[in-house]
Amino acid sequence: DTTIYYDDDADDAQLANKTVAVLGYGSQGHAHAQNLSESGVDVVVGLRESSSSRKAAEADGLRTATPKEAASQADVVSVLVPDTVQPAVYDNIESELDAGDTLQFAHGFNIHYGQIEPPEDVDVTMVAPKSPGHLVRRNYQADEGTPGLLAVYQDASGEAKAEGLAYAKAIGCTRAGVVETSFQEETETDLFGEQAVLCGGVTELIKMGYETLVDAGYSPEMAYFECLNEMKLIVDLLYEGGLGEMWDSVSDTAEYGGLTRGEVVVDDHAREQMEQVLEEVQNGEFAREWILENQAGRPGYRQKRQAEKSHEIEEVGAELRELFAWADAEEEEAKEKERE
């Protein structure tokens, strides 16, 4: 059974008289730090000496320090630097964790795969907004919430969950609803989703559809519109009202064709491959590969990135987006909101 927590389930007193060190002032860091602070929590932002984010944090009225200094002042250390640098940042601050302190995350990778091994006398929690940081901030300012996840990996104090809920409330997540999960479930579903369905699955489907049309002699512009541009319209409908609303909104021909041909393309072979991808997430093979890739200076990652950038659909798309005013207008609007 899924438990969902709202504002009434959280007790502000859990963070009263405590200091939260937010390590990192990027996507999540800037949103957590400012929301916590405006919710009345004492916040210090931990950034390395050379940090380019320091000015931004200070301009936003926040106290800054090095990660180590910030952790030493803090009762709760919220680790919001990129996942790949978290182990090194953690090594630097580990000595500052006192018994009863909390190590708080927004994603479970490093704890779940043993890249960070906290002492037994600290609480280890996760409050993970299911959204990019700029929306966590924007929603908070608009008195709206951002759905989130809460997990407790280690409860040394007996108060880990209660404190996690107070944190979730202070950043605005309990306004929308917070789902209870575990570090394992969050990490494995997150990795699987981004690999098989969202980032990996969707881009391969788009490229394969595009290539199939272009190889058959259709124009790249038509292929771009059909396979990439229209994806947004379909996804918007799915987001608003699930599969049903999407099927109701397209033509009967599209519905019949989709219902009969979709499963021909994404067939049992694709299901077996998905199961394989999930297994490599579960048995740690993907994590090991990615950790080694980082230790080696990311050669394979760079190569894949370059290949993706030089795909013909990127060139065609860039030209078409230039030509059409709607794309510009939307981009401008997004940038405008980003600036707010």
Ligand code: NDP
């Ligand atoms: P970002 O990439 O936005 O973090 C950048 C920040 O980290 C900057 O302030 C940067 O400062 C600092 N930083 C980078 N490297 C170091 C370092 N070696 N030492 C100290 N500080 C460093 O991270 P995200 O906000 O994307 O991710 C943070 C966590 O949130 C991750 O666990 C991620 O999985 C999770 N998460 C992210 C979401 C998102 O939408 N982005 C959604 C939900 C969870 P500097 O100026 O020094 O470079």
Ligand code: MG
């Ligand atoms: Mg301390």
Ligand code: MG
């Ligand atoms: Mg993800």
